[in-house]
Amino acid sequence: xxxxxxTNLILLGITICSFFIxxxxxxxxxxxxDEAALGYNAFSILKTGRDEYGQFLPLIFxxxxxxxxxxxxxxxxxxxxxxxxxxxxxxxxxxxxGSILPWLIYSLIKEINPKSHQTALIAAVITAxxxxxxxxxxxxxxxxxxxxxxxxxxYLFYRHLRTKKNSPLILSAITFGLSLFTYQAGKMIxxxxxxxxxxxxxxxxxxxxxxxxxxxxxxxxxxxxIHGLLFNSNAxxxxxxxxxxxxRSETEAQTIINETNNFDYQLFHNQSVFFLRNFxxxxxxxxxxxxxxxxxxxxxxxxxxxxxxxLLYPSLIFLFIGLFSGFIRQKNQPLNLFFLLWLLVxxxxxxxxxxxxxxxxxxxxxxxxxxxxxxxxxxxxxxFKSNFxxxxxxxxYLISFIYYSDLYLNHMVVKSxxxxxxxxxxxxxFVNQNQAxxxxxxxxxxxxxxxxxxxxxxxxxxQKYQQQAKLTDDSLDTGKVTHIDNLNFTTPGFETIKxxxxxxxxxxxxxxxxxxxxxxxxxxxxxxLSSIGHISTFYAYENP
Numbered sequence: 001x002x003x004x005x006x007t008n009l010i011l012l013g014i015t016i017c018s019f020f021i022x023x024x025x026x027x028x029x030x031x032x033x034d035e036a037a038l039g040y041n042a043f044s045i046l047k048t049g050r051d052e053y054g055q056f057l058p059l060i061f062x063x064x065x066x067x068x069x070x071x072x073x074x075x076x077x078x079x080x081x082x083x084x085x086x087x088x089x090x091x092x093x094x095x096x097x098g099s100i101l102p103w104l105i106y107s108l109i110k111e112i113n114p115k116s117h118q119t120a121l122i123a124a125v126i127t128a129x130x131x132x133x134x135x136x137x138x139x140x141x142x143x144x145x146x147x148x149x150x151x152x153x154x155y156l157f158y159r160h161l162r163t164k165k166n167s168p169l170i171l172s173a174i175t176f177g178l179s180l181f182t183y184q185a186g187k188m189i190x191x192x193x194x195x196x197x198x199x200x201x202x203x204x205x206x207x208x209x210x211x212x213x214x215x216x217x218x219x220x221x222x223x224x225x226i227h228g229l230l231f232n233s234n235a236x237x238x239x240x241x242x243x244x245x246x247x248r249s250e251t252e253a254q255t256i257i258n259e260t261n262n263f264d265y266q267l268f269h270n271q272s273v274f275f276l277r278n279f280x281x282x283x284x285x286x287x288x289x290x291x292x293x294x295x296x297x298x299x300x301x302x303x304x305x306x307x308x309x310x311l312l313y314p315s316l317i318f319l320f321i322g323l324f325s326g327f328i329r330q331k332n333q334p335l336n337l338f339f340l341l342w343l344l345v346x347x348x349x350x351x352x353x354x355x356x357x358x359x360x361x362x363x364x365x366x367x368x369x370x371x372x373x374x375x376x377x378x379x380x381x382x383x384f385k386s387n388f389x390x391x392x393x394x395x396x397y398l399i400s401f402i403y404y405s406d407l408y409l410n411h412m413v414v415k416s417x418x419x420x421x422x423x424x425x426x427x428x429x430f431v432n433q434n435q436a437x438x439x440x441x442x443x444x445x446x447x448x449x450x451x452x453x454x455x456x457x458x459x460x461x462x463q464k465y466q467q468q469a470k471l472t473d474d475s476l477d478t479g480k481v482t483h484i485d486n487l488n489f490t491t492p493g494f495e496t497i498k499x500x501x502x503x504x505x506x507x508x509x510x511x512x513x514x515x516x517x518x519x520x521x522x523x524x525x526x527x528x529l530s531s532i533g534h535i536s537t538f539y540a541y542e543n544p
Contacts, residue, residue, distance in 0.1 A: 007117070011103050011124060018128035019099035022137050026095070028409055030422045031087050032302070033449045035140040036456040037063045039090035042076035044462035052455070054466040059181055059224055064449055064478035065471055071182040072142045085459050090140045097148045098137020102127040104148065105370060108155040111162065113335040123374035129397070131296075131404050132310035132359070132366040135303070142183040143363040149179040149186070150193060150364050157197050157214075161204050169213040177221025185349040185361040187225060192345040194218070200338060243282070243352050248274045283351035286362050292316055292369075297359040301416040304359055305407040310366070312400040314393065315373045322376030336375070343368035414533045418510075421447055423530025423537035427506050428457040430529050430540055435486070437544070439502040442492040444538070446508035450489045451481035460484070494522075497543055505541045512539055 031039075041051045041061050050056050051073075052063075061068045075093040083089045102124035109120035127133050136144040156172035159165075176194060179186040198205070248271060257265045285291055289309075293316040296304025304310060311319070326336035346365035350358040381390060413420045424447070431441060431454065443450050455465060471479040482489055492505040494515050507526070512518050517526070528536030 007121070010121065011106060014102050014124045014128050015099055018102050019095070021128065021134060022095045022098050025409055026088060026091060026138060029139060029413060030420050030425060031090070031453070031456070032139065032421055033064070033452060034068070035087075035090050036452045037061075037068070037449075038072050038140050038142075039076060039080065039085060039087075040452060040455045040460075040462075041070075042073045042080050042090075043085045043459070044466070045073065046077055046080060047462045048466065050462070050466060052462065052465060053469050053471075062471070064452075064480075065473060066478050069142065069181040069183060069186070071178055072140065072145060075145070076140075085456065091138070094137050094140050094144045098133060098144050101133060101137070101148050101151065104151045104155060105367065108151050108158070109335065109371065111155050111158040112338060116335060119371075119374050119378045122377050123370050126315070126370050126374050126377075127366075129312070129401050130310075130315070130366065130370060131305060131308065131312060131408075132363065132369070135305065135310075135408075136360070136363055141360065141363075143185065143360050146179055146183040146186045146189075147364050147367065149175050149182060150189065151367060153179065153190075154193060154197065161201055166209065166213050169209065170217060173214045173217035174221075177218055180221055180225050185364075188349045188352075189346065189364050192348070193342065196338065196341045196345070200334065200341075243278055243354055244275060246354050247271050279351050282353075282356055282358075283347050285357040286347035286350065286365060289316060291357055291359075292319070297357055299355050299357050300359075301412075301419040305404060305412045306415050307411070308404055308407055310359060311369065311373070312397060312404060314396045314400055315369075318373045318376030318380065319369060320376070321379055322372035322374065325375055325379040326372060339368040339371040343372070417532045417535070417537050418447065422532055424450070424453040425457060426530040427538040427540075428453050431487070431504070431506065432458050434504060434542075437502075438504040438542075439486065440500075441487045441504045441506070442497065443487055443489050443506045444492060444508040444511055445480065445489045446491065446510055447537075449478075449480065451484055451487075454484060454487060492541075494541070497541065498522075501543055503543045505543075507539045507541065509535055509537050509539070 041063070044050060044052050045057065051058050051061050055062070059070050061070050061073060072093065076090055079089040079092045083092075105127050106120040106124040109116050109123055133144075133147075136147075153172045153175035156168040156175060160169035160172065176190050179190045198210070253265065253269075256269050290298065291309055292311050293309040293313055295307075296309045309316075326340060343365070346368065347362045350361035353361060377393070380393070413422055417423070427443075431443065435441060443454070454460065465484070468484065470481065472482055473479045480489070491511060492507055494505075494507075494517055497503050497505045506529070507517070512523075512526070517523050526539040526541050529538040529540055530536050
């Protein structure tokens with residue numbers, strides 16, 4: 001009992017530290033489109049019981065035409081009710097859930113193998129300080145909530161196996177079911193994990209009990225998802241991002257045929273081979289040192305800090321030690337096998353999409369990575385028991401964490417302000433202060449989806465917006481809203497605006513360059529709204 005109390009005290013300390021790591025300087029990263037959409041739809045639900053398009057308590061939110069699973073919207077409700085519609089209210093659900101993930105990972109490891117106390121404790125510390133987990137739990141990322149749900153659902157399943165009680169099994173099914181309404185990738189990764197749990201523990205389970213308390217509830221949760229995929233527009237987003245929606249071009253195919261002949265092309269270079277090669281390329285990108293330690297998500301800068309991967313530098317070494325140790329340690333075989341299978345399936349939802357690497361869709365990968373890093377550290381400390389080595393390792397991790405913190409807090413947004421949509425808040429605040437002075441306002445849509453920031457930062461009355469909400473489908477990844485009241489969201493043309501009195505225009509920096517305004521004497525009349533580094537992402541031009 002004394003050991004349990006001491007362990008809980010340590011875990012409480014880790015959880016508190018984890019919270020402060022995720023909460024401190026939360027405002028350093030600007031609000032993103034999806035965060036604003038989640039927050040405003042929660043605000044709309046609170047005020048009217050309907051989403052921005054007037055749908056009553058939907059499970060799937062149309063949003064930009066990407067049909068977001070709605071659990072995160074409902075998680076925001078109590079925070080927006082208490083603190084109002086603002087950035088921290090939207091991010092608090094992710095911050096809080098990300099903070100308790102270390103404790104849950106500890107519990108999962110201990111539940112599978114009660115003798116793995118030290119490895120589980122190390123895993124809790126690694127999770128609290130791991131860049132992959134920190135990054136997606138400091139903002140309103142649904143994938144962070146999904147990761148917690150997967151860990152919790154697996155923990156409850158193993159708890160059922162140990163206690164033989166029905167309640168953990170039913171709760172596991174409910175948690176897996178909720179994951180289907182949390183993030184798109186949850187549909188596939190949840191299926192994989194459920195399959196792994198059933199296969200690994202087939203001899204331990206009661207088939208009737210599993211069917212009634214687990215399979216049946218999961219099936220009920222799946223019905224709305226299946227209906228949406230078959231009969232609604234929920235599958236449109238999947239078609240856009242799917243790897244199979246981007247076959248080899250006819251020009252490229254003809255070039256290959258011209259190099260040899262059609263038989264050679266059909267044998268070695270056909271579309272099936274093309275898709276298979278692209279799948280494996282994307283899959284193994286998630287295990288590359290480039291992704292893990294040196295660049296992170298190189299395709300999208302907003303998905304990781306610059307100059308570092310999703311793991312702290314020392315973790316790459318202990319990951320290899322842990323993987324090697326996991327294969328030769330027989331006493332922990334069920335535990336090692338479970339996390340090895342999770343490691344292997346985690347990148348699949350990402351590898352089946354158009355992106356060469358995608359840390360968001362593959363975030364559940366962080367869980368088995370943390371486990372094998374922790375196993376590697378435990379194995380190292382077991383081999384080298386001297387306190388000197390422990391101090392060296394702790395020092396290396398501390399330096400690496402400080403370096404990562406500097407990159408995240410001081411360089412990430414400044415290096416890629418466009419990717420982080422820096423300046424929308426400042427620009428919208430300027431618009432809200434001056435809107436009544438002008439007959440029309442033209443706001444640049446260069447960075448995408450400006451309307452949702454206007455709704456968010458003006459706290460636009462949801463009932464009023466529902467009467468005019470109209471998403472224009474432009475056959476791209478998502479649709480767009482072209483106007484609200486006297487605001488038009490489009491490319492402002494400077495020559496036309498100069499001739500149009502009572503007009504306020506908000507230009508992006510790129511439009512300033514493209515229209516040559518920066519080389520014109522008129523540029524002195526432009527007001528920079530969002531200075532960062534040596535640039536401003538938005539400029540205001542007033543024609544009173």
